[in-house]
Amino acid sequence: MKHNLLFYLFLTILVVSCKDDVQPKPKAMLRLDYPMANYAESAIDCPYTFDKNTFSNIKENTDCSLVLDYPMMKGSIYLTYKAVNGNLDTLLVDAQKLSYEHVRKADNIIDQPFVNPEDGVYGMFYEVSGNAASQSQFYVTDSTEHFVTGSLYFYAKPNYDSILPAAMYLQNDIRRIMESLRWKK
Incomplete structure (x- = not known):
């Protein structure tokens, strides 16, 4: 009986252990290919216009605030328009404060001034690195009548590496928005 038990135990171990050798998986990186950006002038009924990526969808509100939705990237650029009525200082402070509220979660915030005197567009672009809720923010103004702010948000919990x-793709679109923004007369 003892020999039968040892035989069956040996046979079970032999059958269970006869598998293919374990091979480690090769190291790889996630490859995300996004289409080449194509831009066209936005067809909006607002006091400003800009070039938008044709892969984005515009959702327009009645107050000229917009959402540029990028479904394939699960992200959106939110644009807010405000008229300047002697409150430029307040609008600037609010825009800067909103950008620096991400300091708690951000690793770094780089601010880059934007100046286009030919078209009367002045502003600031904020690039946020780290696990902050918004990866980019900006504002532009003509200093007398118009003020536009923008923020980039994704539909997921922020994980900067992912x-x-x-x-980066959408930051290029934001820069294009800033560079192509024109005030309507």
């Missing part, structure tokens, strides 16, 4: 390729 969203970095999409954030």
Whole structure:
């Protein structure tokens, strides 16, 4: 009986252990390919216009605030328009305060001034690195009548390493918005 038990135990171990050798998986990186950006002038009924990526969808509100939705990247650029009525200082402080509220979660915030005197567009672009809720923010104004702020948000919990390729792609779109923004007369 003892020999039968040892035989069956040996046979079970032999059958269970006869598998293919374990091979380690090769190291790889996630590859996210986004289409080449194509821009067209936005067709909006607002006091400003800009070039938008044709891969984005515009959701327009009655107060000229917009959402540029990027469904394939699960992100959006939110644009807010405000008329300047002697309150430029307040609008500037609010825009800067909103950008620096991300300091708690951000690793770094780089501010880059934007000046286009030919078209009367002045502003600031904020690039946020780290696990902050918004990866980019900006504002532009003509200093007398118009003020536009913008923020980039993703539909996911912020994980900077995971969203970095999409954030970089959309930051280029934000820069294009700032560079192409024109005030309507």
